Amino acid sequence: GQQVMQIPQYQHVQEGEDFTTYCNSSTTLSNIQWYKQRPGGHPVFLIQLVKSGEVKKQKRLTFQFGEAKKNSSLHITATQTTDVGTYFCAALANAGGTSYGKLTFGQGTILTVHP
Template identity: 90%
Template sequence: GQQVMQIPQYQHVQEGEDFTTYCNSSTTLSNIQWYKQRPGGHPVFLIQLVKSGEVKKQKRLTFQFGEAKKNSSLHITATQTTDVGTYFCAGLVNTGKLIFGQGTTLQVKP
């Protein structure tokens, strides 16, 4: 079936270091969305990418959508303790369903 794979599963960084999570799909995606879930919380929408090769920035967060619309990445520059949480990518497939990746849990040591 259609899958969205996300790596790494966990990442521990020192505060101030950079962080990247990657998302890969077995099929072409209509769009890709990114969500953040704080510990004990619920997923909250961050951003959506629709166009091939699209790059969007939100302060220290940079989101990319691959040229083939099969992969995406989220890069955080100079992590802070407030960045702690699990980041999910979610790809919209041609059946109209949103397929979530397994998530990357980020821990930041102060």
């Protein structure tokens, strides 16, 4: 089945430093979504990327989808303590066939921000 690899598993940064997490797939993805899970919380949708080479920004967060649609990244500029949590990429299965929109999650990157 579809697999999505995410690195690093952990990232500890000082407040104000940048942070990046990477997501890779061996197969071409139809799209990719990013979620944030605060400690003890549930995944919350951040963004969806669909087009090859797409770049989207949300304030200090920049999301990229690779040209080959096999990788994606999330970059946070000047981290704040409120950025603490686990960031997951999730691949949406291709439409049609037997899939009904299941998400295949990466392992997640746990971000710790030291004040």
